[in-house]
Amino acid sequence: xxxxxxxxxxxxxxxxIKFDGTAPVSTYMRVKQAQTENLDATAPKTDANASExxxxxxxxxxxxxxxxxxxxxxxxxxxxxxALPVGYVGAVLASTSKTAGxxxxxxxxxxxxRPKRGKKVEKEDIRMDVDEPKAKSTSAPVxxxxxxxxxxxxxxLSRERDxxxxxxxxxxxxxxxxxxxxPTEEEMADTAKEEDKKPSPA
Numbered sequence: 001x002x003x004x005x006x007x008x009x010x011x012x013x014x015x016x017i018k019f020d021g022t023a024p025v026s027t028y029m030r031v032k033q034a035q036t037e038n039l040d041a042t043a044p045k046t047d048a049n050a051s052e053x054x055x056x057x058x059x060x061x062x063x064x065x066x067x068x069x070x071x072x073x074x075x076x077x078x079x080x081x082x083a084l085p086v087g088y089v090g091a092v093l094a095s096t097s098k099t100a101g102x103x104x105x106x107x108x109x110x111x112x113x114r115p116k117r118g119k120k121v122e123k124e125d126i127r128m129d130v131d132e133p134k135a136k137s138t139s140a141p142v143x144x145x146x147x148x149x150x151x152x153x154x155x156x157l158s159r160e161r162d163x164x165x166x167x168x169x170x171x172x173x174x175x176x177x178x179x180x181x182x183p184t185e186e187e188m189a190d191t192a193k194e195e196d197k198k199p200s201p202a
Contacts, residue, residue, distance in 0.1 A: 008092060008144040012165065014077070014154045031070045031079070068150065079152040082166055085173045089147060093140035 011025070068079035084090055151165055183191075 005142060005145045008146050009081070010090070010092065010146055010149045011079075012149055012151050013072075014152055029070045029072065031068050033066055034069045035066050068152075070152075075154060077152050077154055079150045081148050082151050082169070083148040084146075085169070088173070089145050090149065091142045092144040092146065094143045095138075095140055 068081075070077055070079065151163070153163075
C-alpha cells in the first residue's frame, strides 16, 4: 500500500533560479509576518438621506490581511499565500529524464572550445527512408501535494486581482469548468430546437 503524500507549500519566486527542488530556505531567508489593508473588497455605502431604490455610492471596505516580508540578495520581497480553488489539489512532480551529453558529428573541438584547424570532417550520407524511432514516454512520479502556494513579489505587494499568476489561475479554472462540463438533457433539447429553427440551405 503506497504511503500518503506529504503536504508542502511551494514557493513561486519572481526571478530565475537554476534549481528545482527542496531547499533549507529557513536557514537563508528570514520570513516575517506583516499586515496591510486589502483594497480589493468593496462594500455598498449606506446613505440615510438617500431615497429608497436610489443607487448608493460604493466605498472601499477596509480589511486587514496578512502577508510575508523577507529579503533575497539584499532586495526586499513580499509574499502572500494563494489558495487553490475548491476541488483542486496541486502536485509536485519529480522528473526522471536525464539529459545525456551530445556525442557527436561536429568538428573536433579543442580544450578552449574552438574547432581545431587543419582537420577535415567527413560528411556521412543520411538515409531519409529510415523510420524514425518512436519517442519514449517519460513519467514524472508525484512527490508531494499542496493546497496553496506562496507567491513572492519584488519590492511591493500588488493587488491580488492585478496579479498575473492569480488571474491566470482563476481564468484557467473557469475555462476548464466550461470545457469539461456535461450539458443537461434540457440544454441539449433546447439546442436541438434552435437548430431546427435555422433555415435550411437552398
